[in-house]
Amino acid sequence: MRSRYTAHALLAIDYLWGTWSPEQRLRSSKADIRAWAESCEWLGLQILGTHQGGIEDEFGIVEFVAVFKQQGQLHQHHEVSEFKKVLGKWLYIDHQQ
Numbered sequence: 680m681r682s683r684y685t686a687h688a689l690l691a692i693d694y695l696w697g698t699w700s701p702e703q704r705l706r707s708s709k710a711d712i713r714a715w716a717e718s719c720e721w722l723g724l725q726i727l728g729t730h731q732g733g734i735e736d737e738f739g740i741v742e743f744v745a746v747f748k749q750q751g752q753l754h755q756h757h758e759v760s761e762f763k764k765v766l767g768k769w770l771y772i773d774h775q776q
Contacts, residue, residue, distance in 0.1 A: 680726060680741040680760060683771065687745075688721035700763065700770045719747040719754075737764045740775070 686694040692713045696704065723746045732739020738761070745756045759775040 680743055680762075681724065684721070684724040684743075684745055687716045687719070690716055692716070698769065698771055700765075700772045703771060703773070719749050722746040722748060722753075732762060732769075738762070739764075739769070 683695060683698060685691075686698075690713065692709050695712050695716075696709050699707075725744045725746075727742040727744060729742070730740040732741065740759060740761055742759045743757070745758075747754055747756070761772040761775060762769045763772050764770075
């Protein structure tokens with residue numbers, strides 16, 4: 680999760696795209712990711728908790744809050760994200776409802 684947050688802040692769009700699951704890629708595009716990331720001033724990330732996601736795991740959950748400004752307004756994005764390891768690489772699957 681930390682690497683994905685950093686990728687948003689640095690506009691590393693190829694990294695973000697490469698760490699999305701194929702299902703997520705169907706819902707968006709690199710251009711959409713870039714437009715959203717560029718519209719934000721990234722101010723911080725707080726990891727609230729994790730479940731699994733260790734070296735031996737194939738699945739993991741990360742709860743986090745990302746703080747950013749968009750159009751001069753302060754925002755907090757609170758999410759519980761699901762990740763799955765595929766061929767040794769962690770992919771963002773979705774967020775829990």
